[in-house]
Structures are given as structure tokens and as C-alpha cells.
Amino acid sequence: xxxxxxxxxxxxxxxxxxxxxxxxxxxxxxxxxxxxxxxxxxxxxxxxxxxxxxxxxxxxxxxxxxxxxxxxxxxxxxxxxxxxxxxxxxxxxxxxxxxxxxxxxxxxxxxxxxxxxxxxxxxxxxxxxxxxxxxxxxxxxxxxxxxxxxxxxxxxxxxxxxxxxxxxxxxxxxxxxxxxxxxxxxxxxxxxxxxxxxxxxxxxxxxxxxxxxxxxxxxxxxxxxxxxxxxxxxxxxxxxxxxxxxxxxxxxxxxxxxx
Numbered sequence: 001x002x003x004x005x006x007x008x009x010x011x012x013x014x015x016x017x018x019x020x021x022x023x024x025x026x027x028x029x030x031x032x033x034x035x036x037x038x039x040x041x042x043x044x045x046x047x048x049x050x051x052x053x054x055x056x057x058x059x060x061x062x063x064x065x066x067x068x069x070x071x072x073x074x075x076x077x078x079x080x081x082x083x084x085x086x087x088x089x090x091x092x093x094x095x096x097x098x099x100x101x102x103x104x105x106x107x108x109x110x111x112x113x114x115x116x117x118x119x120x121x122x123x124x125x126x127x128x129x130x131x132x133x134x135x136x137x138x139x140x141x142x143x144x145x146x147x148x149x150x151x152x153x154x155x156x157x158x159x160x161x162x163x164x165x166x167x168x169x170x171x172x173x174x175x176x177x178x179x180x181x182x183x184x185x186x187x188x189x190x191x192x193x194x195x196x197x198x199x200x201x202x203x204x205x206x207x208x209x210x211x212x213x214x215x216x217x218x219x220x221x222x223x224x225x226x227x228x229x230x231x232x233x234x235x236x237x238x239x240x241x242x243x244x245x246x247x248x249x250x251x252x253x254x255x256x257x258x259x
Contacts, residue, residue, distance in 0.1 A: 001076045002218060003162040004127060005203040008055045010080055010215050012208065014062075015053035018098060022049050023064065025097040033093055036117050044068050044117060050098075057126055057159030059119070071119040072106050078113030080215035081105050104215060127160035128200055134193045141181040141189055148184060149177035150245050161196070165203070167226040167250045169195055171233065176257040177249050183258040226250045 002010070026046055028038045036044075048065035055061070060080075062070045074080075081089050083103040089095065094115050095105040106113050125131035140158075144151050151157055152166045161169070170177050173195040175184060184192070207219045225233050227250065233239060237252040 001162065002074055002078075003164050004055070004058070004160040004200055005165070005207045006218055007058065007060055007074075008204045009207045009211055011053045011055040011060050013211070013213055013215055014060070014080070014104070015050075016213070017102075018050050018096075018104070019052065020049055021098040021100050022047065023096060024099045027092075027095040027097070029092040029094065030111050033111070033114050034117070041070075041115075041117055045070065055160075057122065057124075057155060058162070059116075061119070069118050071116040073114045073116070074106070075108065075110070075112040075114065077110050078106060078108040081107055082215060122159060124156055124159050127158050127196060132158060132193075132196075134190050137193050138186060138189050141184060144181035146181060147177055147244055148175060148179045148181045149249060151181045153245075153247075160200075163247045163249075164223065164226045165200065168203075168223060169199055171225045171251060171255060172199055174255050176255040177244055177251050179256070179258040185258070188256075188258070225252065 023045055026042050028034065028041065031038050034041060045064050045068060048068065050062060050064055052063040053060065054063070059071045059073045062072065064070065081104060083089060083095060083097070083105055089105040089107050091107045091109040091111070092105045093108055093111065093113050095103060097103040106115060125136060141151065149166050149170060152161050152169065153163065167177065173188070173192045175188060175192060203222060206222050210219050211217055220227060223230065225239050230239055233252045233254065235254065237254050239250050239252055242249055
């Protein structure tokens with residue numbers, strides 16, 4: 001599943017390629033995924049310029065004209081694919097054709113990826129937003145008995161952090177993923193906040209260098225502990241694997257368990 005750094009790069013690359021181009025035709029292959037009738041979606045977007053592409057949490061948002069937004073959630077297996085010439089994209093959910101003669105599609109063999117017209121504006125801060133400050137993090141963690149990893153991944157608390165980067169963040173901060181969120185001392189919460197921003201921004205920069213134009217692909221080269229292929233941390237510690245909330249969690253005994 002693409003995570004925050006991947007989605008940030010895909011959004012930038014989409015904008016570089018399609019910004020200011022006019023959407024000539026929209027084709028919906030899986031209408032049941034829409035939140036509005038297909039006719040309304042086409043009438044709203046066709047004939048309008050793509051003015052911006054942004055990442056919000058785990059979605060990519062396409063801004064058309066003055067005030068129309070189409071959110072794309074890739075879910076587990078969704079992909080963005082360029083349409084060239086008369087390409088037929090397998091498992092398409094929705095396809096965008098621009099007057100310049102090119103386009104792209106959202107595809108998913110599970111048909112789970114979801115386009116949403118004018119999604120509700122979330123009050124939950126994005127992981128890289130200014131609203132996700134130390135004070136906010138201290139406040140929400142102080143109320144939660146759940147393991148810190150579960151809290152970091154809760155999209156109703158912080159938007160954008162998934163399984164992979166929750167592990168990477170917690171290792172970098174040396175906090176056990178099993179630590180109850182409310183047990184983490186304030187000094188450590190401040191460090192955790194710094195790690196979240198620094199690690200995610202660095203990963204975006206690194207992924208961008210390896211995927212300067214692509215709309216798909218997941219770069220795992222820079223991960224330090226998350227993944228079955230990694231046996232030791234950069235510090236030489238054995239990587240341990242256990243499930244938290246049904247998801248595999250990778251960690252080492254360097255990480256402090258707060259109770």
C-alpha cells in the first residue's frame with residue numbers, strides 16, 4: 001500500500017504533468033465507487049482545468065476549476081497509471097483524458113480504490129500539517145490507553161501515517177510500539193513529534209529522487225527496520241516481529257517500553 005511519502009511524490013508528479021490542462025473526458029468504469037451520480041461528476045469536472053494536485057492524509061486530491069475537488073483514495077492495491085495513445089488500463093475505476101492528448105487512470109484489481117467528489121474537509125490534522133504540533137500530540141496521547149503504534153495509525157487522530165512508517169518513526173524515537181500512549185513522558189512526546197516530521201520529510205525527498213516523474217511504485221530502499229527482508233537494525237540489533245491490531249510490527253529491544 002502506498003504510504004504518505006509515496007502519495008506526496010505521486011501528487012507532485014501528477015501536478016507537474018497535468019496542471020493547467022483541461023479535462024476533456026471523464027470515463028467511469030466502476031460507478032458504484034462514486035459518491036454522486038456519474039452524470040453529476042462528469043458535468044462538474046469535464047471542461048475544467050486541473051488547477052492543483054495535493055495530498056491530504058492518505059488521499060490525493062485533484063482540484064478542478066475554482067472550487068471542485070476529486071479525492072482519490074488508493075486503498076490497499078490502487079494504482080495511478082498514465083494513459084498513452086489508445087492504452088486500455090486493466091482494472092480501471094476511473095479514467096481522465098485531457099485535451100493535450102494524454103491522461104491517467106485510477107485502477108485497482110480489487111475494485112476498492114475510491115474517487116470522492118468534494119470530500120468533507122477533515123478537522124483531523126495531517127501528519128505534516130502545522131496543526132499537528134507538540135501541544136496537539138501531547139493532548140491526544142494523554143487520553144489514549146491504546147499502544148502508541150495503534151494511535152499513530154488512527155486516521156481519526158493523525159492523518160497519513162500507515163503501518164510501515166509507524167514502525168520506522170517509533171524505532172527512530174526509540175519508543176516501543178507496545179507502550180500505552182498515555183504512559184509516554186512529555187519529553188519523549190516532544191522527541192516523537194520531531195521524529196515524525198523529520199523522518200517523513202526526508203523520506204519524501206529520497207523517494208522523489210528515485211521517482212522523479214512516476215505515478216506509481218513503492219520505494220523501500222530507505223527503510224531501516226520495517227520489512228521481512230531486514231534482519232538487523234542499523235545499530236546491529238535483531239529485528240523482532242509481532243502483531244499489533246492485526247498488523248505486523250517490526251521493532252527492536254532498543255525501544256523503551258513505557259508503562
